[in-house]
Amino acid sequence: MSNSTEVPDLEKQTRASSDHLDNQTTTYGDDDHVVSKVYTSGDNNEYVMIGRTKVLRSELIGAFGGDLQPGIHAGPPRRLANPAPLGLCGFALTTFVLSMFNARAMGVTTPNVVVGLAAFYGGLVQLLAGMWEIALDNTFGGTALSSYGGFWMSFAAINIPWFGIAEAYEDPTELANAVGFFLLGWTIFTFGVLLCTMKSTVAFFSLFFFLEITFLLLTIGEFTAKVGVTRAGGVFGVITAFIAWYNAYAGLATRENSYITAKAIPLPGAQR
Numbered sequence: 001m002s003n004s005t006e007v008p009d010l011e012k013q014t015r016a017s018s019d020h021l022d023n024q025t026t027t028y029g030d031d032d033h034v035v036s037k038v039y040t041s042g043d044n045n046e047y048v049m050i051g052r053t054k055v056l057r058s059e060l061i062g063a064f065g066g067d068l069q070p071g072i073h074a075g076p077p078r079r080l081a082n083p084a085p086l087g088l089c090g091f092a093l094t095t096f097v098l099s100m101f102n103a104r105a106m107g108v109t110t111p112n113v114v115v116g117l118a119a120f121y122g123g124l125v126q127l128l129a130g131m132w133e134i135a136l137d138n139t140f141g142g143t144a145l146s147s148y149g150g151f152w153m154s155f156a157a158i159n160i161p162w163f164g165i166a167e168a169y170e171d172p173t174e175l176a177n178a179v180g181f182f183l184l185g186w187t188i189f190t191f192g193v194l195l196c197t198m199k200s201t202v203a204f205f206s207l208f209f210f211l212e213i214t215f216l217l218l219t220i221g222e223f224t225a226k227v228g229v230t231r232a233g234g235v236f237g238v239i240t241a242f243i244a245w246y247n248a249y250a251g252l253a254t255r256e257n258s259y260i261t262a263k264a265i266p267l268p269g270a271q272r
Contacts, residue, residue: 080136085251087129087145092244094122094152095214099237102218102230115156123153144193151186158182173225180222187215202265203247210240 094117101111130146157163158179169175194208217233220226250262 080132082251083129083132083136084138084141084145085248087126087133087141087149088244088248088251090121090123090126090129091145091148091152092241092248094118095237095244096241098155099214099234099241102234102237104227104231104234112159115159118152118156118159123149123156125149126152140196147189154182176222176225180219183215183219183222187212187219190215199267199270201270202267203243203250203262205267207240207243207247210236210243214240 094114097117098111098114101108101114126145127149130142130144130149133145134142158165161167166175169178190208190212194205194212197205197208214233214236217229217236221230221233246262250264253261255261
């Protein structure tokens with residue numbers, strides 16, 4: 001996967017080409033999967049304008065979980081790193097630890113040790129990664145990472161006595177129902193995010209598909225007080241964590257630093 005490069009004297013080249021070739025609008029993609037109208041310039045229309053970014057047509061990248069981009073896009077400028085793997089790693093590790101507790105692995109049922117991860121790695125670090133995604137014009141990545149960073153920070157707040165959230169509920173059933181509403185909201189949000197990955201890649205879509213199942217099972221577990229359902233949610237959460245790590249690895253591993261790289265497998269209808 002290559003990142004987009006800054007083209008030297010791009011404005012001069014564009015002005016020079018405009019003397020004998022007007023900027024044109026065209027569509028990128030095949031006849032069945034039109035992305036959108038884009039502006040092109042250059043002697044052979046080799047430059048493409050996507051949003052505020054002007055890149056070489058040859059450097060456009062398809063949907064890729066390692067970038068948290070569900071459609072055709074330009075790689076980040078060379079002066080900026082890809083923040084998606086950082087956010088995905090924060091999400092993956094925090095999800096893994098909490099899910100092991102939910103699955104009752106090795107008899108551990110008290111999740112307090114995850115509070116530090118939820119507040120800082122899954123929370124603050126993931127939130128920052130989301131902000132950097134927004135700076136890169138990645139609306140999807142910025143929304144997803146920032147939102148789930150907020151989820152983990154709010155989860156930490158519920159379990160920190162200083163906030164007094166859990167202590168405000170004298171009835172354990174009322175607390176369980178309140179947490180159920182909290183998880184239900186995230187189930188609905190994740191479903192919306194999932195719909196935005198249906199034309200991406202298998203690994204990208206799988207991440208949010210298994211996360212949706214995880215939230216749904218945990219929500220049902222809170223409302224019904226059935227430990228078996230919560231444990232099932234923990235198992236699906238562990239699977240979700242490994243898929244998130246895989247997507248993070250896909251964004252980190254290149255032919256320059258690893259013998260093993262991840263190959264993106266597009267879903268049917270994905271733009272390539």
